[in-house]
Amino acid sequence: MRILLTLASLLVATQLLAADEPSVPPNIVVILVDDMGYGDPACFNAGSKIKTPHINALASAGMRFTDAHAPGPLCHMSRYGLLTGRYPFRTNVNLWRKQPLIEPQQMTIASLAKTQGYRTAMVGKWHLGFRESGYDQPLPGGPVDCGFDSFFGIRASTDIPPYFYIRNDRAVEPPTNQIEANRSEGWSPIQGAFWRAGGIAPDLKLDDVLPRFTNEAIDVIETHAAKSAKEDENKPLMLYLAYPAPHTPWLPSEPYVGKSAVGMYGDFVMMVDDQIGRVLSALRKANMHDNTLVVFTSDNGPVWYEADVARLKHDSAGTLRGMKADAWEAGHRMPFIVRWPNRVKPGGRSDQLVCFTDLLATFAEIMGVTLPADAGPDSFSFLPSLTGQPGAATNKRKQIVMQPGSRSMMTIRSGDWKLITGLGSGGFSKPNRVKPTADGPRGQLYNL
Incomplete structure (x- = not known):
């Protein structure tokens, strides 16, 4: 009995010592898809008619935020807030075609990570x-000037010209070259x-962009793993993978055509899910799975009308009102998922109110960093x-302030x-804006 008690005491002491030891900083992979609705992944909508096994598996292994x-x-708007921890109404986001939206020296999740010794990379859609002073000239103000060591991607969406790849x-x-509208x-x-x-580069084909970004992301992971194998290169990785899909153009490749029950949109979502699966598989093959925090979400709601719901029997918004x-x-x-092996309980669900702007403060706490007073005000x-730390309920966000698309x-x-603070959707749904009557309401108030 004494031997058993001694062994038990040693085990408890070992666990306590391990808990007190500083943990190895996790790799961080943020996967942002484009225009995917809350109701598209089956893990958020049991009635979804689109198969998303890799997103579902990510949710089963992590925590869903509803x-x-x-x-x-x-x-x-979404990307600005995600990277800076600032609400997009704090700047004129409509100027993105003419100038960088992120100010020089403004902290981002990438610049924060770099201060803590992370290797940082971005792949995908910048927006x-x-x-810009000509596309044969350097393009300052982009990802490599906002904390990322490397960037491979595109200027904006794959339906907004000019279309060309950017390296750093x-x-x-x-x-x-020129491409006609479609x-x-x-x-x-x-x-x-x-x-x-509009203009298009000779080496860019719109239907190749999605798999090209996956290949680039996998290369980032494999290169990082190879460098980390060297004792003097043992740094954590932050990868921001911003897919420009399932935003238009919906261009599922041949293996996915006709595979869903939701037409070309559903086929394209299935293709996006498979690309995510390839990236997650690459993490496992590189022996990075166990120490990598993965965030998955979508930048905004879908372009999906009531007529689409009626015709295809699939609600991309998941019964929520409105659209992009x-x-x-x-x-x-x-849809918002976080997987972090051995730190986040698998299959968890949280109804906590969170915003993309919260990633900066969350990553800072994970890294043990206090943010400067002028960083991430939101x-x-x-x-x-x-x-599941004690006191979690008292730390919850209580409010979110934002502007719809019409601003x-x-x-x-x-x-x-x-x-x-107005009538109508403020966005793509009709009516966009309704003029209030003299004695009628001037806004909308809902108890969710």
Whole structure:
């Protein structure tokens, strides 16, 4: 009996010592997809008609957040908040075509990570502007000037010209060719295989962009693992992978065509899910799975109309009202998953109110860093809820403030209440804006 008690005491002491030891900083991989609705992944909508096995597996191995929100219901708004911890209404995000939205020296999740010895990389869609003086010239103000050691990606969406790849701060090939506009019969003008006319680089094919980004992300992971095998290169990795899909153009490759019951959109979502699966598999093959925190989410709501729900029997918004760009819930409530082996309990679910802006403060707490006073003013760590730490309930975010796509009204979420300071959707859903009557309401108030 004494031997058993001694062994038990040693085991407890060992566990306590291990708990007191500083943990190895985790690798961090943020996977941001584009225009995927809350109701598309089956792990958030049991009625989804689209198979998303890799996203579902990520949820089973981590924690689902059911009340997570983009800081704005459009691509550039969402990305600005995610990287900086600032609400996008704090700057003029509409200037992204002319100038960088992130100010020099402004802290981002990448620049934070670099201060803590991380190797940082971005692959995918930027959409936060460059200082452009010709596509045969350097493109300052982009990812490599915002904390990322390397960048391979595109300027904006794959339906917004010019279309060309960027490596770090230079066009791989300038957009010297031209491509005609395209759209698909049977869909609205901003659905299907839709893209705008404009310049395109000779080496870029729109239907190759998605797998190309996956290959680049896998290369980042494999290169990092090889460097980490050297004792003097043992750094953690932060990878921000911003897929420009399932945003238009919907371009599923041949193996996915006709595989879903939701037309070309569902086929494309299945392709996106498979690309995510390839990246997660690469982490495991590189022996990085166990010490990598993975965040998965979508930048804003889907372009999915009531007519699409009626015709295809699939609700991309998951019964939420509205769509992309709207002040209504479907515009900004997003599927949000965090997997962190041995730290986050598998199969967990949280109804905590969180916003993409919270990643900066959460990552800072994970790294043991106190943010400067001028960094991430709209960022609140959700680490206590993520890991089940005592006192998590007292640390919860209570409010979110944002603008819809039209930027003509504000949305304020406080507890279970949501105020929209105007009438209409404020976005793509009709009516966009309704003029109030003399004696009628001037806004919308909902108890969620």
